[in-house]
Amino acid sequence: MDLLQNLLLGFQTASTLWNLLFCFIGVLLGTLIGVLPGIGATATTAMLLPVTFQIGDPVSALIMLAGIYYGAQYGGSTTAILINMPGESSSAVTAIDGYQMARKGRAGPALATAALGSFFAGTVATALIVLFAPPLTAIALKFGAAEYFSLMIVGLVSSIALAHGSIIKAIAMVIIGLLLGLVGTDIYSGLPRFTFGIREYADGLNFVALAVGVFGIAEILRNLETDKTREIVVSKITSLMPTREEIKRMFVPILRGTALGSALGVLPGGGAILASFASYTLEKRMAENPAEFGKGAIEGVAGPESANNAGAQTSFIPMLTLGIPANPVMALMIGAMIIQGIVPGPNVASEQPALFWGVIVSMWIGNLMLVILNLPLIGLWVKLLTIPYYILFPIIMAFCSIGVYSVNSNAYDLFFVAFAGLVGYVFAKLRCEPAPLLLGFVLGPLLEENLRRAMILSRGDPMTFLTRPISATLLAIALAVLVVVFLPGIRKKRDEVFVEEG
């Protein structure tokens, strides 16, 4: 009955008044920022990350950060449905039919469908985490340096496979991320590397600054390109309740979306995004009346929203058990753990059981809060949507500056924010995805450390990666993924899946 004991510990940790409060603040702030047009879940989480460092207790900080993440995701769906402005690619699919429903006066039921679907998916996915995390942790404890190296290769390769656009460019972005991650003092020789003689960068570049710059500031710059009056027609919300007919129609898509999302979310490299696209395609194919899709089909909201949320939850599995981020937000979580003095990886479950199970249970509580919070507060979110962008971004810039500075009180972090913002914007213009770069940045130092350790242990024999069975299997998986994405047939399919975004 280990499982029940663990769950009990989780509930005890997550339901202290203090942690409930932080979970609530996280969900509220996440929705608040996430609902602002043009700001996606990753950017929101990056911008609010520094706030969580002000909480002394790592458990509360991570609970709040997780709350910010699903709050932001839900906020993104709200903007997608009400004004057809998805903040992030994962809610781009929701915008297709959700916005059409809103135009037909069914905005309320569309929002309710998204909330209920997300809650159901979140509950199932949390149960999956509870079931699968412990055995995976047990496997991961057997890992040596070679296995870790190979596992990280799998993570990086998957992030390449799931990035949009050119695969070559995605690989290049991973490598640039890895290189940026190496800036700082070399652990073996103590030599500063790539710091350009700036002593403040000897501890490495600040992860928060990079995330805020590449995601937050670059996104503001992109929004400023079209600095025109944006017509915002917010639909009136009369009733939230879906009709009985609508409830019947959303039920099965929610189940299918949850299953699809749970499976794809575990893939390292952003499975949640792929899940919502895949779910939309599936629902369209299964529908009795496919022509309705794109014109306000409730299945087109229910399926992808559930898939999206299930994927977002199960992406915690590789992060919590292996310390491998499945998407940029998980990379942010890992960065937060490291800053809080916790080494991410399989040891977290045994050394910090309260943290491990507390965070898991808080996910479910956070999802529940989302439903309770968002449905009554929807009127407030709608008001926020009408704030013009030129008022919003100076506020965001000011808060980002304070946030990044508050992490280390280091002015050089702020210079790096500006630089990272420019880099992020340039890469966006060059049609390069920033997500693989961030994953590379987080994994860079770990990858090098494990590579060097494995090579020392094997006395310089690179065959060690192939003679150790787990490592060899992992490398084979990585190779298979790479081969598959380069196959012409799959490449075409992959382009098709992402094509509906625009």
Next chain:
Amino acid sequence: MNSYSIDKVNFTCGLLFIAVGALFAYQSMQMELGTAFRMGPGYFPLVLSGVLIVLGLIVLIQSFRTEGESAGLIAWRGILLILPAPIFFGLTVRGLGFLPAIFCTAFIASFASTRMGVVTAVLLAAGVTAFSYAAFVYALGLPFRLVGPWLTF
């Protein structure tokens, strides 16, 4: 015009990858490389930079074969006014102190949009300053010096 077309975005992208790779490769070579058995600080970055240069070349070569969409509008005004805002905050937060620094940061960033007027910007910056004081200094208790040595006589 040329008989072949160039995808300008990928052309630039390839050049950028090669330049970044070359920069890191050059710096790696200044450090001890070591052997595969005992890797020095320069070994792993040099390998990565090498791969990056090769990828840059591939993107560059591919750019000659296709014509792509252009990069579209560039937010010059945004770049010139948004990016200096955090730099300004970093330079002045100690000297001017928290309140004046955050006021100026919000004020500078405001003008990245052509739709912002001076009065609105002043009001907005004042509001941001007041809220930041309440949220970060009062509620979260961040140890900022409110008015710095440059302003106290």
